[in-house]
Amino acid sequence: MNQPEFQVPASDPRRAKNRQAISKIFRVACMLVAVQAVVILIVLLTTVFVRGVDQLSWDFLTGVHRDDNPDGSGLWPAIIGSIVICLICGAAALPIGIGTAIFLEEFKPRNKTLRILHNLVQLNITNLAGVPSIVYGILGLTAFVYMFGLFGTYEANKAAELEFGAQRYYQVRTLAKTFVWIPATDKTVRVLRIEEPITARYPDGGDFKLNLIDRGATKPSDPTVLGQTVYRGSKASIFAKHPWHYLRLPFHKSVLSAGLTLALVVLPIVIISSQESIRAVPDTMRDAGLGLGCTRWQMVRTIVLPASIPGIMTGAILAMSRAVGEAAPLLAVMGGVVGKRHAPENLMDNAAAMPITIYNWARDDNPGFWELSATAIIVLLCLLLTMNSIAILLRYWAEKKFASR
Amino acid sequence: MRPSATSKRNQTFVVSLLVLCATLSIATTVGIVTILLTESYGFFSRIDLSDFLLGTEWTIGRSKNEADYKYGIWPLILGTLRITLIAMAISIPLGLTTAVYLSEYAPRWIRAILKPVLEILAGMPTVVLGYFAVVVITPTLLEPLGFKPYNAMAAGIAVGILCLPLVSSLAEDALQAVPRSLREAVYGLGGTRFDSVVKVVIPAAMSGIVSAFLLAFARAIGETMIVALAAGSIPTFTMDPRGPSQTMTGFIVEVFQSEDVIPGTIAYYSIYAVALTLFLLTFITTLIGQFVRRRYREAYE
Numbered sequence: 001m002n003q004p005e006f007q008v009p010a011s012d013p014r015r016a017k018n019r020q021a022i023s024k025i026f027r028v029a030c031m032l033v034a035v036q037a038v039v040i041l042i043v044l045l046t047t048v049f050v051r052g053v054d055q056l057s058w059d060f061l062t063g064v065h066r067d068d069n070p071d072g073s074g075l076w077p078a079i080i081g082s083i084v085i086c087l088i089c090g091a092a093a094l095p096i097g098i099g100t101a102i103f104l105e106e107f108k109p110r111n112k113t114l115r116i117l118h119n120l121v122q123l124n125i126t127n128l129a130g131v132p133s134i135v136y137g138i139l140g141l142t143a144f145v146y147m148f149g150l151f152g153t154y155e156a157n158k159a160a161e162l163e164f165g166a167q168r169y170y171q172v173r174t175l176a177k178t179f180v181w182i183p184a185t186d187k188t189v190r191v192l193r194i195e196e197p198i199t200a201r202y203p204d205g206g207d208f209k210l211n212l213i214d215r216g217a218t219k220p221s222d223p224t225v226l227g228q229t230v231y232r233g234s235k236a237s238i239f240a241k242h243p244w245h246y247l248r249l250p251f252h253k254s255v256l257s258a259g260l261t262l263a264l265v266v267l268p269i270v271i272i273s274s275q276e277s278i279r280a281v282p283d284t285m286r287d288a289g290l291g292l293g294c295t296r297w298q299m300v301r302t303i304v305l306p307a308s309i310p311g312i313m314t315g316a317i318l319a320m321s322r323a324v325g326e327a328a329p330l331l332a333v334m335g336g337v338v339g340k341r342h343a344p345e346n347l348m349d350n351a352a353a354m355p356i357t358i359y360n361w362a363r364d365d366n367p368g369f370w371e372l373s374a375t376a377i378i379v380l381l382c383l384l385l386t387m388n389s390i391a392i393l394l395r396y397w398a399e400k401k402f403a404s405r
Numbered sequence: 406m407r408p409s410a411t412s413k414r415n416q417t418f419v420v421s422l423l424v425l426c427a428t429l430s431i432a433t434t435v436g437i438v439t440i441l442l443t444e445s446y447g448f449f450s451r452i453d454l455s456d457f458l459l460g461t462e463w464t465i466g467r468s469k470n471e472a473d474y475k476y477g478i479w480p481l482i483l484g485t486l487r488i489t490l491i492a493m494a495i496s497i498p499l500g501l502t503t504a505v506y507l508s509e510y511a512p513r514w515i516r517a518i519l520k521p522v523l524e525i526l527a528g529m530p531t532v533v534l535g536y537f538a539v540v541v542i543t544p545t546l547l548e549p550l551g552f553k554p555y556n557a558m559a560a561g562i563a564v565g566i567l568c569l570p571l572v573s574s575l576a577e578d579a580l581q582a583v584p585r586s587l588r589e590a591v592y593g594l595g596g597t598r599f600d601s602v603v604k605v606v607i608p609a610a611m612s613g614i615v616s617a618f619l620l621a622f623a624r625a626i627g628e629t630m631i632v633a634l635a636a637g638s639i640p641t642f643t644m645d646p647r648g649p650s651q652t653m654t655g656f657i658v659e660v661f662q663s664e665d666v667i668p669g670t671i672a673y674y675s676i677y678a679v680a681l682t683l684f685l686l687t688f689i690t691t692l693i694g695q696f697v698r699r700r701y702r703e704a705y706e
Contacts, residue, residue, distance in 0.1 A: 023599035030506035099426030130691035132627020295408040297416040325530025328629035
């Protein structure tokens with residue numbers, strides 16, 4: 001009556017054996033393929049290590065790039081540049097990312113328009129995570145470097161329209177062959193012709209009255225007076241000193257532009273990982289807080305955030321380590337800077353960064369720089385390794401702490 | 406107990422701040438789309454759309470004279486596709502098999518090695534993989550076979566290595582989501598481990614696996630530094646992987662590198678036109694991925 005629709009075939013020992021054999025072969029094949037990843041990683045790390053370790057020295061870490069000489073070149077400005085850019089990126093991306101995650105996870109609105117916004121943000125973040133980083137680079141270029149052309153078109157070496165904190169001086173050589181500065185008032189006058197006595201300043205501070213003598217007249221003999229005297233009609237050309245608090249609009253090709261652009265790149269990653277760790281906080285803890293009469297925000301601030309901070313930090317560090325290795329958006333925003341001789345002095349300064357230096361050295365015509373590129377990769381990987389181990393330690397510590405509850 | 410008026414006011418303030426944060430991500434998308442559309446208008450208002458869509462030569466920046474420029478996008482698209490296909494041919498089989506091994510077979514100690522290795526590979530900066538392609542893959546693997554010093558193959562292999570961890574971790578998640586009971590049913594019918602993997606688990610996880618592939622595909626299309634280092638910088642209208650090729654991202658980087666792009670010139674606007682094409686391609690791929698995951702997902706309780 002109740003016939004089964006299909007019949008289990010009578011066991012055939014030979015076929016069963018074959019199938020067992022196939023299964024075993026498949027298992028071994030899978031393992032061999034999976035081990036490929038380990039092989040690739042080992043080959044990659046050994047190559048970089050073998051090629052680069054010879055040049056790794058204290059001089060390399062503290063030196064600066066030299067165009068002609070790979071042996072004397074170093075990575076110092078790039079290391080500092082990368083760290084500064086990464087800090088700016090973190091300072092911008094973390095508060096915004098964590099804020100968005102809290103909004104998405106804890107404040108699911110009942111209001112209809114807000115609910116549409118809520119869904120839109122969630123959908124949007126999934127899509128943003130798939131946008132190529134070079135496209136973010138282009139966004140950063142238009143939005144931060146040129147500011148949509150709101151402050152006039154960009155021209156190299158032109159003073160910015162809006163700036164704060166720049167000190168402009170004319171520099172002139174005295175008869176003692178030292179340089180003194182004259183504070184500039186009008187930044188559009190590039191060259192000042194000195195026709196009358198004027199207040200000047202030593203580069204290391206201290207104002208004095210600049211003396212003038214005519215060409216051909218006898219020079220004063222006192223060296224101090226000589227250091228305060230120039231010929232009538234001398235030309236002084238303008239330059240700008242940018243202290244650490246210097247700001248301007250638009251940002252042009254600066255570390256600030258670069259950091260903000262990278263912040264946009266890692267923002268989806270920060271949001272998604274923060275969301276996951278907030279979601280991991282059990283609802284019972286939330287209910288306990290709300291039951292005591294907290295507002296939702298009080299509950300989030302005192303219960304959910306402290307419990308999820310280790311997870312959020314782990315995600316944040318991983319996002320930052322992604323930012324340190326990104327080169328494409330930096331290339332778009334800052335251009336291929338490599339020959340920078342010093343670390344950035346203010347937020348508006350241009351800087352070298354490690355990934356860009358690696359890229360440029362790897363493309364250099366001089367093969368010496370290829371080896372140097374490997375050395376720079378070792379430094380970069382060490383930095384990434386440190387960041388990742390901090391993240392792993394943090395995760396481990398958090399797991400232990402919350403397991404005991 | 407009811408919250409006090411002050412704490413309610415505080416909450417309103419904080420929530421509006423949070424909404425502000427959330428709108429920023431929307432602003433990013435709006436920003437990307439507006440900039441790409443408005444700036445590439447500067448490009449499309451000066452040249453014919455048909456030249457762009459049908460032309461087979463791309464020579465922007467190759468000659469001094471702007472009148473000699475040719476604006477056919479196809480060499481760049483073919484360059485991108487060539488590298489992406491090579492990358493997929495490497496990362497899909499390798500990644501899927503690794504995922505199967507991790508999810509179905511791997512003993513704990515191998516897992517403990519493989520997982521971190523994959524994570525390190527996934528976090529590897531792309532310049533490093535580009536360097537690897539130039540100094541290892543090309544000279545030791547490809548040049549003996551008659552490949553040029555800069556070629557699509559090396560770049561494709563390196564991009565494949567980059568996508569491998571992505572494919573394997575997403576596919577592993579999909580495989581893990583298949584409930585144990587299905588596997589046990591296979592064993593109960595007398596099936597082997599192989600039968601359970603090939604005939605039940607993989608088909609059951611298909612939607613997750615396919616969306617993993619699509620994500621990897623989008624990633625490979627948008628990959629920049631590897632192709633800028635390893636693929637060369639000549640846009641070619643061919644599918645031959647032995648010679649140099651330039652991708653859409655590669656072109657954008659080359660223009661940025663040259664430093665003398667002046668805003669307002671046709672070369673400058675061409676970046677936006679290429680970026681728009683790139684953005685559309687990746688966006689469509691991501692959308693299809695999301696659609697597949699939602700539409701064909703098998704939900705298990």
